[in-house]
Amino acid sequence: MSKISDAAFKGVCDYFFRISGIRLTEGKRALVLSRLHRLSQDCGFPDLNEFIARLTRGQLGEDVAVAVVDRLTTNETYFFREPAHFADLRQRAQGHRAGEEFSVWSAASSTGEEAYSCAMLLADTLGKAPWRIWGTDLSTTVVAAARTGLYPVDRIENMPENYLKRYCLRGEGPYEGQMLIDRSLRQRVEFLGANLTQDLPQRLPMFDVIFLRNVLIYFEPPAKADIVRRVITRLKPDGLLYTGHAESLSGLDLPLQSIAPAIYRHD
Numbered sequence: 001m002s003k004i005s006d007a008a009f010k011g012v013c014d015y016f017f018r019i020s021g022i023r024l025t026e027g028k029r030a031l032v033l034s035r036l037h038r039l040s041q042d043c044g045f046p047d048l049n050e051f052i053a054r055l056t057r058g059q060l061g062e063d064v065a066v067a068v069v070d071r072l073t074t075n076e077t078y079f080f081r082e083p084a085h086f087a088d089l090r091q092r093a094q095g096h097r098a099g100e101e102f103s104v105w106s107a108a109s110s111t112g113e114e115a116y117s118c119a120m121l122l123a124d125t126l127g128k129a130p131w132r133i134w135g136t137d138l139s140t141t142v143v144a145a146a147r148t149g150l151y152p153v154d155r156i157e158n159m160p161e162n163y164l165k166r167y168c169l170r171g172e173g174p175y176e177g178q179m180l181i182d183r184s185l186r187q188r189v190e191f192l193g194a195n196l197t198q199d200l201p202q203r204l205p206m207f208d209v210i211f212l213r214n215v216l217i218y219f220e221p222p223a224k225a226d227i228v229r230r231v232i233t234r235l236k237p238d239g240l241l242y243t244g245h246a247e248s249l250s251g252l253d254l255p256l257q258s259i260a261p262a263i264y265r266h267d
């Protein structure tokens, strides 16, 4: 594997920061090398430093730029991650005014497990009453994966058994080893590309609950505050914001009131 020079590392970090708002630290050098090495080869550059130089000069085209961002984002996620939020979501949904659409946004949805976990819970709690889920992410690759609703069966670890039976179809033949989220749920979940550091898509409605989890951790405090301020413009007056339990909003001077661990309401 080719080495990455100091100049190339700085170049790609600055490039990624401009696009995503995420500052990669020196500790991420090996990760950057391993994630971009293959892409550079596939694009016809045996020398990664040359690849990065061309990239940062804007000489490689939009598809390569998108592929670089996809490689450098961290997309780890799983179904029913941080279960306390799902217990809270159930309560909110149950207390929701009948007839009005209950809407949830998984901001930074990665491959969609968070959004589909919400969909299972709302299908169970609200049934055929109006509800809708939106998922957005910076990475186009994960957005495309989320839209398929298709997952390896080993992803189902935290999924309640009855949800597995009711909302997931086990693959057979060429789909052996995979499971598909039931169509009735997929129809109520929409995934879009969106960069949380920029203007949000006009189509996003106002939400009862917004999941903004395990993404703020990658940002410096000013960028973090900026993202939260932008995201909460889409909260309904009584809406709630859920953040990752490892993510702190303290000291950011935000118009939010903490009502439970990692759960906030607009002031």
Ligand SMILES: C[S@@+](CC[C@H](N)C(=O)[O-])C[C@H]1O[C@@H](n2cnc3c(N)ncnc32)[C@H](O)[C@@H]1O
Binding pocket: 019, 020, 021, 022, 073, 074, 075, 076, 077, 078, 081, 107, 108, 109, 110, 111, 114, 136, 137, 138, 139, 142, 194, 195, 196, 197, 212, 213, 214, 215, 244
């Ligand atoms: C670790 S995953 C979190 C997934 C899920 N929310 C969870 O808690 O399991 C972080 C996601 O944030 C996305 N992301 C990073 N920077 C972003 C940005 N500026 N705008 C939107 N999404 C971003 C990444 O592409 C990645 O899919």
